[in-house]
Amino acid sequence: MKALKDQFKDQFLIGAAVNSETIKADQALLKTHFNSITAENEMKFENIHPKPDEYDFQEADQFLAFAETNHMQMRGHTLVWHNQTPDWFFYDDSGQQLSRLELLNRMEAHIQTVMTRYKGRIYAWDVVNEAISDHGNALYRQSKWLEIIGDDFIEYAFRFAHEADPDALLFYNDYNESDPQKREKIYQLAEGLLSRDVPIHGIGLQAHWNLYDPSLQDIEAAIKRYAELGLTLHITEMDVSMFRFDDKRTDLEKPTKEMLALQAERYAHFFDLFMMYAQAISSVTFWGVSDRYTWLSDFPVKGRKNWPFLFDRNGEAKPAFHHIIK
Numbered sequence: 001m002k003a004l005k006d007q008f009k010d011q012f013l014i015g016a017a018v019n020s021e022t023i024k025a026d027q028a029l030l031k032t033h034f035n036s037i038t039a040e041n042e043m044k045f046e047n048i049h050p051k052p053d054e055y056d057f058q059e060a061d062q063f064l065a066f067a068e069t070n071h072m073q074m075r076g077h078t079l080v081w082h083n084q085t086p087d088w089f090f091y092d093d094s095g096q097q098l099s100r101l102e103l104l105n106r107m108e109a110h111i112q113t114v115m116t117r118y119k120g121r122i123y124a125w126d127v128v129n130e131a132i133s134d135h136g137n138a139l140y141r142q143s144k145w146l147e148i149i150g151d152d153f154i155e156y157a158f159r160f161a162h163e164a165d166p167d168a169l170l171f172y173n174d175y176n177e178s179d180p181q182k183r184e185k186i187y188q189l190a191e192g193l194l195s196r197d198v199p200i201h202g203i204g205l206q207a208h209w210n211l212y213d214p215s216l217q218d219i220e221a222a223i224k225r226y227a228e229l230g231l232t233l234h235i236t237e238m239d240v241s242m243f244r245f246d247d248k249r250t251d252l253e254k255p256t257k258e259m260l261a262l263q264a265e266r267y268a269h270f271f272d273l274f275m276m277y278a279q280a281i282s283s284v285t286f287w288g289v290s291d292r293y294t295w296l297s298d299f300p301v302k303g304r305k306n307w308p309f310l311f312d313r314n315g316e317a318k319p320a321f322h323h324i325i326k
């Protein structure tokens, strides 16, 4: 059986998000098919910087050691985000909300500490995650970052990151990246950063897709549009849910034949697109390894399993895998 990473060795790195369970349970699959990993949670703020004067690098270090032992690359996820960032970060000891300058200083210290530790070893970082609004005309999502610093918090994050590791590739990463309205907002953000000489090198397309949405047309339009910026594109968190976004069914214990067939067709089309735009795309990372574990089981619908990957819960190749490997 051909390895995924060999099928695409001339085009993109093939990555998987890992956690402390899957890196063990799915290590054979990881070593065979993947040449890049991302920590699903272990480099996020609340994990790596749980208390004001306390960093916890243990799991992140172990993942990087795994990557290096197995000659894999590692992406860093993520430095500045509105989620999974503890509330204390935005307040001082007396419970007062920080000033703009104080928060910028804290941001800089966090980015410096984390990136310096992994300098030259983590080749790409999601510097800012999900800062664009999903709704209406607002460009930016409401967050403590935006509220306290203002919209240049994004620019500062990239400048601090570039200072910490000038060789790291720096990404803006977001979901609903193929939605035409949000696509234009992400484009506008990146274009603005570039016009101000902010060190940004890539756009991360999360690619949390499903059997029905987004359309291939919208995905292609998004890839094309982002590629116009001259930035490199990473598919950063790919999975293909079996359910429409508003589907709440919880009765399935395993995927139906029809679902598996449709998923195979979708994956084949996605990779055809990635190949068409291989000039612009340099990495494709799945947000997990196999259906043994996915963040989509129980989310956003409690009590519902999902099967979004190329390998089933026993690590066997699914129809989708065979449609991609030619």
Ligand code: HXH
Pocket: 040, 041, 129, 175, 206, 208, 237, 295, 300
């Ligand atoms: C990603 N967010 C994150 O980048 C990644 O770090 C995490 O591990 C998983 C996915 C995607 C996301 C964005 C919005 C969102 C949920 C996930 O908001 C919803 C909230 C409730 C219901 C549906 C979406």
